[in-house]
Every structure is written in structure tokens, then in C-alpha cells.
Amino acid sequence: MDIIHERVSKLDYVIDGFGEYGNEVIVHYRREHKGSRIYRFEVSENCPHCGWRVTMAYVMASNEDEAKNLMENGMWLCGNCIADTLVDRGYILKSGKRVGGRPHTPRMR
Numbered sequence: 001m002d003i004i005h006e007r008v009s010k011l012d013y014v015i016d017g018f019g020e021y022g023n024e025v026i027v028h029y030r031r032e033h034k035g036s037r038i039y040r041f042e043v044s045e046n047c048p049h050c051g052w053r054v055t056m057a058y059v060m061a062s063n064e065d066e067a068k069n070l071m072e073n074g075m076w077l078c079g080n081c082i083a084d085t086l087v088d089r090g091y092i093l094k095s096g097k098r099v100g101g102r103p104h105t106p107r108m109r
């Protein structure tokens, strides 16, 4: 039980409750939803959704490897499309802590 628990915990599962089935106790696990964040990549390609030629690509992923993987598979969106996705799906935003790096400063034109 302890070893199994340790393993599933590493896969982001958390105990959701206990149940009984005959003489056995069943542990219910549920997958903890890890927050996704939006990653930005420089590109010079057409957005796969709207077809506009853009210089910045955005992907939603839970870590950098996943983000890169999505980029490689063309699963990215341009700024407009990612914003539309956030609106359409009713995402609630939560600011993530930045580890290192400078805060993003918008460029004045």
C-alpha cells in the first residue's frame, strides 16, 4: 500500500477518499489537476488555426518539455487564437511565480 501510494503520488494522484467493498477497503484516487501555463516561442510561421503569419507562438502546457513537444507537433496558436481559446473555454487565470529571469516588460512604441 505504501509503495503503491508513493508511486501514484508521483503521477499527481491524490487520495480522494476511502470506500468499502466487502471486507476490502478501497482507496479512491483522483488525478490532481496541475495548472497549465502559457509558453511563448518565437516563430515565423502561419498560425495553424487562423492561418495568419505570426512571429510569436503560444502553447498551453504544464511544463516546458510538454510545451516544446506541442510546438514540434504544430499544436500552437497565435496570440489572437490563444486569447480566443481562453475566453471561449472560460479559463480562470492565476499568476505563476517566475523562477529567475526578468519580469516581462511590454515594449513601448
Ligand SMILES: [Zn+2]
Residues within 6 Å of the ligand: 047, 048, 049, 050, 051, 052, 077, 078, 079, 080, 081, 082
Ligand atoms: Zn491564429
